Amino acid sequence: MERRVVVTGIGAVTPVGNDVGTMWDNLVAGNTGIDYVTKVNKDDFPTKVAAEVKDFDPSDFIEKKEIRKMDLFTQYAVVASKMAVADAKLTIDDTNADRVGVWIGSGIGGMHTYEEQHTRFMEKGYRRVSPFFVPMMIPDMAAGQVSIQLGAKGINACTVTACASGANSIGDAFKAVQRGDVDYIITGGTEAPITNMAFAGFSSMKALSVNEDPKKASRPFDKERDGFVMGEGAGILVLETLESALARDAHIYAEIVGYGSTGDAYHITAPAEDGEGAARAMSQAIQDAKLAPENVDYINAHGTSTELNDAFETAAIKHVFGEHAEKLAVSSTKSMTGHMLGAAGGVEAVVAVKSIATGVIPPTINYETPDPACDLDYVPNEAREQAVNVVVSNSLGFGGHNVSLVFKKYQS
Template sequence: MKQNRVVITGLGAVTPLGVDTDSSWQGAIAGESGIGPLTRVDSSMFPMKVSGEVSSDFDITKYVEKKEARKMDRFTHFAVAASLMAVEDAKLEITEEIAPRTGVWIGSGIGGMETFEQQFRTFEQKGYRRVSPFFVPMLIPDMASGQVSIITGAKGINSCSVTACASGTNSIGDAFKVIQRGDADVMITGGAEAPITDMAVAGFCSAKAVSTSEDPNNASRPFDLNRDGFVMGEGAGILILESLDHAVSRGARIYAEIVGYGATGDAYHVTAPAPEGEGGVRAMKQAIEDAGLAPEEIDYMNAHGTSTPYNDKYETMAIKTVFGEHAKKLAVSSTKSMTGHLLGAAGAVEAVFTTKAIVEGIIPPTINYQTPDPDCDLDYVPNEARKQEVRVALSNSLGFGGHNATIVIKKYEA
């Protein structure tokens, strides 16, 4: 059975580094930090004092009318904006002819938390009659995909992967497989999240998962000996995927090619990664095998790299297991050092950055890397971007519940 080649033709991003793709990427390769003081909730209530918040320059009414925007949660705002950017970037016109074979697959880890909290307060104070009739459609995680489908007119498969912090990468991988097997010609795919709310912050603080540093300039420090937890962020990343035949037939500009996908489960613990990153090992091996490549052919890896003690240690161990001696030559960086951890959107934004690294031959750095950790002894591209040809790259995401997802992106060759 013939498998379609799948290429990337459009990119869209809303991140703590910028409200569009270019500003986000330029910030990443400049080694800038998108982390700042926590302002979306009352920081005096929590030990968490910093976060990766999208700039107030973000204006959803540039993309949808204010009346319609009021019917969407903030995470959907990000998804819609990034999707419309990506569609425009791809110069993709979704006509009635191609609409049935154009799908949407956008993941979110927790969906409309802000809406849930606001409406619950209304319910407690004023009763059910004052709860918005749009409460459920604003809350549910699949509504990012649903709204993007409605707004763009995409009528193909419409889905949403909800796999915690692996949601974005799982969504891209699942969308890749849809096109590869011939069930769609085009997919709008990625992840979106807006988790900086009272209850989400409270939950992660209670779990002691987040950094308690009050210094936004070094709170997110993946692989550094003094890391003390992740920094929560928000935003969205979207890719336009097309079958190679479809992209070529319409004369599309091709950024890169997706060639492999791996997804596994730890079957171990609700929050902790499996010892030595065993589940991540299998996901990476599966993705590399799916791509028909050898581990030695991978030039760069955008790591999950959360800045938590166990994740960074076990991910490093997993990389060594998968790559052997090549692990010492592999460039590994965590862009979460600059964006914070965007939960369900993380892998999608990182896929955008990984694609740009291939296209431009620049590897974004791991900033705030100051004190080496003996347990984390790989080349983390410390503090400054590196000009280097990247022919093949891997992007890794891991999530609560033991979800592991890996995609392989390759320089496009006709």
């Protein structure tokens, strides 16, 4: 018999707040974390805006000498993980350490470290390259450092699937608990990609918005959308068996019940026509959850503010949900957080469980000009209070990765 898996802890470092409470309040209020970019020289790029994490100080969570051995994406993950574990009131010690896993995804890994050390190598030779270069850069080091910092000795993994990395990691972690590999798992996504090379790469492929008004640049599903806004941060969940959560009287935010993961087999960056792969991921996740499409109340969409993604994700939703698509609430919190790449699925999973716990759906801000290709209920501009029992969270990534997670209100 499959074990039931619940969410008992959440943590986040985001452009709209460096803890879950602040993040949630800002999302519900429709406050954006997007502003003029400061981590690169905006005059060097056609894109002038980004969703940066602000006033981040990891020293309350990590010893200073350890901070120096971690790229920023790892720092974000460690801080969000420690917040999530504290929120879950989970003590990790010799009695359970080997039953506590870590599964945290990152799409790119240590870009800051890579660029800094490459410059040092070109200017001063190999002897001046840090001995920590490789372990600071590799994408799995967020999971590795979280394991070390918290003493979690169970399965330790990192799924790298571009912008689907966080969601894939949560889905893979969910299955690891469900099948009995571990009893608890710290899972989500993290990213710190606002660097010259990453900015240059996305600018060169014309993926980023060139709207110079930071408050209006990210506008998912709006006819005037012109590209995504790069974001950064981390979103982490603590998942555990229902049996364990009940035994230790843990607070249960929601139950995770479904996971779908598919490939487009179509193009390295563009989504498959009409969101065919995304539709299969949603159908798979809903089937895994043993639910019907009409049971779903809210979809936290991938909703990147790019022309093809938003139109094709809309088409995919219509294909999967039929007439029920018109009754669904669909919103993209990327309108406020920007697109956090490998961290997006982690943060949006936190949003999904908060929506269930509070009965509030955050809006899609900057929705002003309807697009005939995007004609669903995108919860425009203002949050909505309603009962939320089932949420689907979508994440789609370069390489044709499609992921859907299903969260459900916990009922005994």
